[in-house]
Amino acid sequence: MNTAQNTRDRIIELGRDYMQRIGYHSFNYKQIALELNIKNASIHHYFPSKEDLGLAVIEKDRQDFIYLTQKTKKAKAMDKLQALIASYEYYFREGKKLCVISTFSSSYNEITERMKLAVSQYAELVTVWLAATLKEGLESGEFSFKESVDDLANVWMAMMPGALLVGRTGGKAAFDKTINSLRQTVKSS
Amino acid sequence: MNTAQNTRDRIIELGRDYMQRIGYHSFNYKQIALELNIKNASIHHYFPSKEDLGLAVIEKDRQDFIYLTQKTKKAKAMDKLQALIASYEYYFREGKKLCVISTFSSSYNEITERMKLAVSQYAELVTVWLAATLKEGLESGEFSFKESVDDLANVWMAMMPGALLVGRTGGKAAFDKTINSLRQTVKSS
DNA sequence: ACACAACTACCTATATGCAGGTAGGTATTA
């Protein structure tokens, strides 16, 4: 997904990266202005307010997720889940980042209504996809678990960002353990 | 634990509350100065730097956790876990707060080394207590699960804050579902 | 083919506001 061609796209990519690392509010225009060799004001040319950039980052990430789901459309259920896990492993490896959803969830009480809506809808989209994928794997006999599909989708939604948080304080070992436990949830009994 | 008598303690309590709601960096001295009817500079009298207050908040929360473990020392394993869960339910109910550990984990890449150490040690303390409690319940026959005690402790460490994050975007229903699934982990087959 | 209008992608300079922090003073209590 790192196909940033023009300045606008590069701002979104860099912005997303910083936000995932240090959070939406700690991130500032100066950092990316410096890296892109443009001025602070030029970022305002593309994104008049910080909220605009925040929304663009959420939308970009949502598009990337949709792309991931389409790319794996014909894969086995486990491979679909593994594709998602892989991106989380990438986040952790590259600077202990959080995912975009948990980044904005962390700042949820201090973002605008439009942003809250955007994150919530994005989170719902992922939840629905997870539930569908779990159901698919269950029906094909690939998975085995006792919880309801919806409940397990919820568990995944909580544990994936949870693993990233735990990994920040507990290091790679803690992160890996959590992800492994997560994989086991579809192979219980 | 809300037994704030003197100004110093009240600053810690209010500081903790704000940090859990909006994060360590978004929180500022003015807010609590206003609520306590003192001036910004007076907070610096007790906590010369923001880091000092951050460390005090972590330490206070750690003490509260230790108090919880001692209060439930002779309780059944499930009641111990339930006591911890209850505080998370309280966090969610009262303003969609995060727990202190996940609050600082969220800001992990932008806090000082001393704070990182304090959070990590605190997280380790909780993990160890969880593992001990899970082991206790398993050996007494109260619990039943197939994972290793350490792995399941890790799952709890990830899912409790995860539930709070999920609850922010998905509302009370999502939070409750996740917590229920968490409870089921000690009763699987 | 050429003049001119309009747009894109930046720039400089500056306003505004706020956050963390300090210096030094006062009032109260032990």
Added chain:
DNA sequence: TAATACCTACCTGCATATAGGTAGTTGTGT
């Protein structure tokens, strides 16, 4: 009289945002 618990009055730095300008490009009518 010394410590404690505040205060007033600042400084500094930085972050978001705006106003207004320039250089180059693209489109359009005659």
